[in-house]
Amino acid sequence: MSSVLITLFYEQEASDPSSLTNVLNQRASAALREAKKVDGVTAKSGSFSVYPSTDRDGKISAWRSRTEVVLESHDFAAASKLAGRMSSSMQVGSVQFSLSPEAQRAAEQKLVTQAIDAFRKQAQTAAQAFGYSNFTIREVNVGRGGVQPRPSRWKPVVDSYG
Numbered sequence: 001m002s003s004v005l006i007t008l009f010y011e012q013e014a015s016d017p018s019s020l021t022n023v024l025n026q027r028a029s030a031a032l033r034e035a036k037k038v039d040g041v042t043a044k045s046g047s048f049s050v051y052p053s054t055d056r057d058g059k060i061s062a063w064r065s066r067t068e069v070v071l072e073s074h075d076f077a078a079a080s081k082l083a084g085r086m087s088s089s090m091q092v093g094s095v096q097f098s099l100s101p102e103a104q105r106a107a108e109q110k111l112v113t114q115a116i117d118a119f120r121k122q123a124q125t126a127a128q129a130f131g132y133s134n135f136t137i138r139e140v141n142v143g144r145g146g147v148q149p150r151p152s153r154w155k156p157v158v159d160s161y162g
Contacts, residue, residue, distance in 0.1 A: 002098065003073060006070070009069075010067055028069055
């Protein structure tokens, strides 16, 4: 099962940082309340920042602030529909897709089986090319995190040449 993570944001500039913070907090709170009404979508506060804007002389001329709300769901249609409704008050900053841990494990198991199968065929071909009828695997290291399953060494079994 896959999931989607949608980050919405709102930015504003004002002369007073405290009033700016209040406006952004209200905007984020309203977005969180709206998101909680949608089944299958979870919402949480994201990052929040306030920073000064300076003029040519380096003096603070205004304050700029940004707030984020993060939507997460296994139901892409519900999450994207909600993000669309919220687009009048917040902008979409990013959309990320990922596999659930269960789906990731299932895909990994399938790929490991396929990789080991492919290695066996390749090792058999290599053993035969060297004139042996078979091979023996002495040690195997199957890793995760981008490491392809591969034996660390293999040794052909010396049979009769026939």
